[in-house]
Amino acid sequence: MSRLEDIxxxxxxxxxxxxxxxxxxxxxRTELFKRANSMxxxxxxxxxxxxGLIEFSNICDKDCLxxxxxxxxxNVTRYHAxxxxxLYAAKYAYENDYxxxxxxxxxxxxxxxxNRVDRLLKEIKKISNGELGITLSCGEQxxxxxxxxxxxxxxxxxxxxxxxxxxxxxxxxxxxxKHDYAKRLKALESLRKCGYQVGSGVMVGLPFQNVEDLAExxxxxxxxxxxxxxxxxxxxxxxxxxxxxxxxxxPKLKRFDMxxxxxxxxxxxxxDINIAxxxxxxxxxxxGREKAVTLGANVIMPNLTPCEYREEYRLYENKPCLDxxxxxxxxxxxxxxxxxxxxxxxxxWGDSLHFKERxx
Ligand code: 5AD
Ligand code: FES
Numbered sequence: 001m002s003r004l005e006d007i008x009x010x011x012x013x014x015x016x017x018x019x020x021x022x023x024x025x026x027x028x029r030t031e032l033f034k035r036a037n038s039m040x041x042x043x044x045x046x047x048x049x050x051x052g053l054i055e056f057s058n059i060c061d062k063d064c065l066x067x068x069x070x071x072x073x074x075n076v077t078r079y080h081a082x083x084x085x086x087l088y089a090a091k092y093a094y095e096n097d098y099x100x101x102x103x104x105x106x107x108x109x110x111x112x113x114x115n116r117v118d119r120l121l122k123e124i125k126k127i128s129n130g131e132l133g134i135t136l137s138c139g140e141q142x143x144x145x146x147x148x149x150x151x152x153x154x155x156x157x158x159x160x161x162x163x164x165x166x167x168x169x170x171x172x173x174x175x176x177x178k179h180d181y182a183k184r185l186k187a188l189e190s191l192r193k194c195g196y197q198v199g200s201g202v203m204v205g206l207p208f209q210n211v212e213d214l215a216e217x218x219x220x221x222x223x224x225x226x227x228x229x230x231x232x233x234x235x236x237x238x239x240x241x242x243x244x245x246x247x248x249x250x251p252k253l254k255r256f257d258m259x260x261x262x263x264x265x266x267x268x269x270x271x272d273i274n275i276a277x278x279x280x281x282x283x284x285x286x287x288g289r290e291k292a293v294t295l296g297a298n299v300i301m302p303n304l305t306p307c308e309y310r311e312e313y314r315l316y317e318n319k320p321c322l323d324x325x326x327x328x329x330x331x332x333x334x335x336x337x338x339x340x341x342x343x344x345x346x347x348x349w350g351d352s353l354h355f356k357e358r359x360x
Pocket of ligand 1: 066067068160162202203233234235236280315316317
């Protein structure tokens with residue numbers, strides 16, 4: 001039996017197995033992708049679920065060394081979308097049968113921000129007869145805040161660990177109490193405790209990161225038993241400190257390819273979770289997200305952020321769809337998903353099966 005076949009026979013992958021899979025080339029790489037796609041179809045079917053993404057504010061109190069909206073970046077015009085704009089986007093999602101939205105923003109813990117999110121959650125539930133599912137991606141907050149938001153209608157939360165290697169974590173974040181690795185782990189635990197479907201993920205191809213770290217990242221996601229995952233390639237942003245390492249990074253295509261292999265491995269490792277095709281994939285390859293759908297991803301986040309703000313929500317270089325309005329995004333995605341052979345799960349929440357199984 002080939003080494004690859006031998007690995008696929010196992011119920012659990014070791015770190016060495018994962019490294020082998022992440023390094024696969026040629027026929028072995030193709031076989032990995034094929035296996036991941038069949039696993040997806042076998043375990044969760046051929047539906048791809050939409051989550052309308054509303055990036056409602058880029059005001060951020062954090063200073064992550066990779067992120068374009070970090071608080072020290074003075075080249076960004078800061079914005080808060082108005083309640084009307086946010087509700088309009090949510091309504092668009094509802095009327096177009098997206099079934100769910102993601103509210104994403106920079107990270108703030110002020111009472112004003114916490115109250116505002118709380119109010120928006122209730123409003124979105126109200127305008128959609130309680131039908132629109134809501135995912136939050138608003139960073140680290142106190143358990144009390146997470147609890148409050150859950151009670152007001154959010155039921156999924158995305159908080160990427162970014163890298164599970166603690167040393168590397170402090171090379172891509174300032175070392176201070178605002179960017180504390182232990183605190184982030186604690187936040188992930190609190191989310192679980194509050195009853196959310198919990199999503200996490202990492203960036204692939206960070207400076208100082210190697211394949212071993214990536215294998216560890218996969219084992220980390222398995223260990224904390226995520227219900228959902230979003231992971232994508234790291235893309236250097238010129239207004240950030242990590243830009244200085246741009247010449248030491250893997251070439252973009254390698255970062256892209258490694259991110260696809262990470263997705264495929266994760267699908268094999270955690271067959272029934274929800275996996276998002278990250279927008280960052282599309283920044284490297286125009287059909288990057290669709291490729292991800294053919295090897296394990298089952299969630300796509302069409303951008304519903306009002307166009308005038310998109311330019312200012314640039315976490316990384318080459319962020320796609322900056323000038324496409326929601327209707328164009330929808331049409332463009334519909335055609336592209338059809339090409340993958342899968343179909344869009346309009347009108348369905350498409351919750352993580354993994355979460356449902358755990359609850360049972
Ligand atoms: N490249 C790729 N992804 C990035 N993110 C932030 N900055 C970058 C970058 N330069 C990702 C982080 C964050 C998510 C919202 O966007 O993983 O969790
Ligand atoms: Fe931390 Fe943007 S400043 S992800």
